[in-house]
Amino acid sequence: MKEHMMANVSNAQQPKVQVAPAGSTVASTGQTIIENGVVAKIAGIAAREVPGVYALGGGAARAVGAIRDALNSTDLTQGISVEVGETQVAVDVTIVAEYPVSLQKVADDVRAAISVAMSEYVGKQAVEVNVTINDVHIPSDDDTTADTVATDDGTETRVL
Secondary structure (H helix, E strand, C coil): CHHHHHHHHHHHHCCCCCCCCCCCCCCCCCCCCCCHHHHHHHHHHHHHCCCCEEEECCHHHHHHHHHHHHCCCCCCCCCEEEEECCCEEEEEEEEEEECCCCHHHHHHHHHHHHHHHHHHHHCCEEEEEEEEEEEEECHHHHCCCCCCEECCCCCEECCC
């Protein structure tokens, strides 16, 4: 009985849309418009997935992004600018790289990831992907330990 119910559940979850075979007489005319924001979001997702990318965007954009993150509202287009044509796209991306990584390799990997994403998900050729590395994140930047230690007499010392 459980198997029969599971089969019904899995059948109910399958999409109800039928796709016409290639060359059929189903309407093949019309226009698909992919907004710049959608293209930028896909580019941002692709760039964030590259190892060695710490964040996207310049200083001001990252400050605003930190506020958004605190509110659980990440802007996936932060640091991304796109120009979309009929068959091609150009993308400008600003990143913060992690330290220590090869900056050129990270830039090349970001460029490749965005190019693949544009082709696979947007259906357009990325004719230009410009990568600007405007900062390097050093893990010790996140370290919140104090440089000084309080002693028993209330004074502070930098050495133990």
